[in-house]
Amino acid sequence: MTIPVSRVAAMPFFPLHEPPATGPQGQPLRRLNLNESPMPPSPGVIAAMAEAAGGAHRYPDGEAMALMQALSAKTGQPLDHLFVAAGSNELLAASAEIALDPGDGMVAPVPGFPTYAKLARQRGAVFTGVPVTAEGRLDIPAMLAAVTPQTRLMFVSSPHNPTGAVMTAAEIEALVLGLPPHVLLHFDEAYYEFGRAAGGPDALPLLARREGPWIATRTFSKAYGLAGARVGYGIAATPVLAQAIRKVRPNFSLNIMALAGAVTALSEEAELHALLESAATEQAYLAKGITELGFTPLTGAANFVAALKPEGAGDLQGALRERGIHVSGFDLGGRAALRITLGTRADHDAVLLTLREVLTANV
Ligand SMILES: Cc1ncc(COP(=O)(O)O)c(C=O)c1O
Numbered sequence: 001m002t003i004p005v006s007r008v009a010a011m012p013f014f015p016l017h018e019p020p021a022t023g024p025q026g027q028p029l030r031r032l033n034l035n036e037s038p039m040p041p042s043p044g045v046i047a048a049m050a051e052a053a054g055g056a057h058r059y060p061d062g063e064a065m066a067l068m069q070a071l072s073a074k075t076g077q078p079l080d081h082l083f084v085a086a087g088s089n090e091l092l093a094a095s096a097e098i099a100l101d102p103g104d105g106m107v108a109p110v111p112g113f114p115t116y117a118k119l120a121r122q123r124g125a126v127f128t129g130v131p132v133t134a135e136g137r138l139d140i141p142a143m144l145a146a147v148t149p150q151t152r153l154m155f156v157s158s159p160h161n162p163t164g165a166v167m168t169a170a171e172i173e174a175l176v177l178g179l180p181p182h183v184l185l186h187f188d189e190a191y192y193e194f195g196r197a198a199g200g201p202d203a204l205p206l207l208a209r210r211e212g213p214w215i216a217t218r219t220f221s222k223a224y225g226l227a228g229a230r231v232g233y234g235i236a237a238t239p240v241l242a243q244a245i246r247k248v249r250p251n252f253s254l255n256i257m258a259l260a261g262a263v264t265a266l267s268e269e270a271e272l273h274a275l276l277e278s279a280a281t282e283q284a285y286l287a288k289g290i291t292e293l294g295f296t297p298l299t300g301a302a303n304f305v306a307a308l309k310p311e312g313a314g315d316l317q318g319a320l321r322e323r324g325i326h327v328s329g330f331d332l333g334g335r336a337a338l339r340i341t342l343g344t345r346a347d348h349d350a351v352l353l354t355l356r357e358v359l360t361a362n363v
Pocket residue numbers: 034035086087088089090113157160161188190218219220221227230231232
């Protein structure tokens with residue numbers, strides 16, 4: 001039997017199986033490749049989710065008003081500019097759905113979050129990937145130059161995955177003012193809390209200066225440690241745009257356990273600050289350690305460290321994997337780089353020890 005839509009038939013399939021709990025030699029697997037939080041949810045969040053499970057025979061509130069109200073209070077944004085979904089992945093898809101017909105253009109940075117290119121394929125749109133700079137920063141003039149009359153959607157992320165680069169206010173301003181109004185600007189802030197904690201700008205007042213449409217999205221998967229619960233939210237330029245996202249979102253996709261967990265997590269300011277503080281400490285520790293091993297860390301702020309590998313280092317990602325440590329790799333203008341998610345201090349010591357062993361053995 002064939003799949004009726006040929007562009008879907010032609011899409012590559014990357015199954016997202018959970019890795020085994022142990023590495024090849026039976027050692028505990030260190031998952032440092034998906035930018036998850038190393039900390040489980042707080043007891044308060046777990047209790048709220050467990051209590052909500054008692055009502056799982058009912059559909060959730062499809063408009064998620066308790067979470068929307070908590071987000072409005074937290075962000076200072078009016079309710080009719082907000083929207084929520086089961087993870088920000090679902091919101092990236094919503095943008096593609098409201099902006100792209102087959103044949104339209106999408107512009108996004110490369111390397112970048114893989115979902116952007118996947119969504120272009122899925123919608124039958126033309127994907128234009130714009131290389132980031134040698135330092136791993138978004139190349140705003142090049143991204144603006146890549147826009148054509150057919151372009152309908154641009155994705156940017158700040159902090160950027162996989163390089164960690166945080167856009168400056170001047171870069172956001174140049175993008176916001178230079179992008180023509182026929183393009184929907186999707187400002188992906190999955191690592192928002194880390195960027196702000198490191199002194200990055202508040203993008204919303206800058207985005208508000210844009211004449212054309214924009215939306216910004218954030219997630220509970222990273223700083224709030226709820227990747228497995230699937231909760232994302234966003235802010236749109238206008239109520240009409242926020243409503244468009246709410247129109248196309250799958251009905252009831254945010255389940256009641258996730259909703260309860262997110263509302264509680266949002267109220268736990270102390271837990272968030274502790275996580276951000278520990279992330280900053282661990283980022284500095286890991287960056288210093290790999291610098292001593294000959295890596296060149298990129299400047300950024302997220303729950304990972306991105307770094308260029310030492311010259312001639314070989315397949316470090318594969319070598320780490322053989323020793324039960326999963327990290328991810330990417331190419332930066334022809335130079336190989338690793339992206340290592342921040343874990344516990346024990347994870348970082350294991351990474352540093354293993355890299356030292358592998359690099360010494362390679363010499
Ligand atoms: C840049 C970026 N955007 C979006 C997401 C999606 O996050 P989620 O769907 O868990 O909210 C991620 C996850 O890694 C990401 O790195």
